[in-house]
Amino acid sequence: MKDQKLIKRLRKGNPKAYKYLFTEYYDWLCNYIYNLCKDHSLAEDIVQDTMVGLWEKRNTIMITASLKNYLFKTCHNQFLQHIRSNKMRFDTLDKLKWDLISEITLEEDLYDYKMEKLNNLINQLPPRCKEIFIQNKLEKKKYKDIALDLGISEKTVENQMSKALNFLRTNATTFML
Known part of the structure; x- marks a missing residue:
């Protein structure tokens, strides 16, 4: 099917057009994302989210280039979004970890200081x-x-x-x- 015909049928809600698009591009997109992340499950999740998003937004999507390029770019953006959200979670956990280590170190330093002062008093x-x-x-x-x-x-x-x-x-x- 030509891209423009397929896009028109998708906009009309034709399930056969969607099924064709899915079978035609799903494996290719999964392989592309897998090469980026080396995680089959994540690759499939990203591609499935992209395909579902395409179906849900079929009435408003404006595809001017090839459908293949559109799907490629959408999956790529979904993957980048996944990395950004995980990085934010990691950054938050990393900050908490370092805050805790800092707090523990300060408590240990304070304890050492108090013990040193107490030992000095005992020596007096x-x-x-x-x-x-x-x-x-x-x-x-x-x-x-x-x-x-x-x-x-x-x-x-x-x-x-x-x-x-x-x-x-x-x-x-x-x-x-």
Whole structure:
């Protein structure tokens, strides 16, 4: 069928003209799109969308060049549109990923900063007080065990822990908020 006759029949809604167009160009268009994307399913989806769009817009479509060129260009544009929409989705996901990584890194940096400041404060404690604090809070020893290890009373351990905690509370408020 000549292109102009086929286009006229399509505009009139002739299903035989549409079927002819479909069987004549479908495989060719699928191969063309497949060569662009290397995905059979995507190629078929794009060509089918193009063919359905042609049928739906048959009354308003103005085809001045060859029908084959029109279909080729329409499929090509559909493929580019698919790439653009996927790129936008990818860009959005990529931005979210990098925002999350940045946030995690900032939190880790803040944690490292706070730990460094806290360690500096612990190092400012008097030696005996520091030793008792480390054994209790970092080594998880009980007051009784610390007192036995150091040969001092439990009351002394309590007093030293109280001094350490008061010192840390007073001096750590500036960076722990």
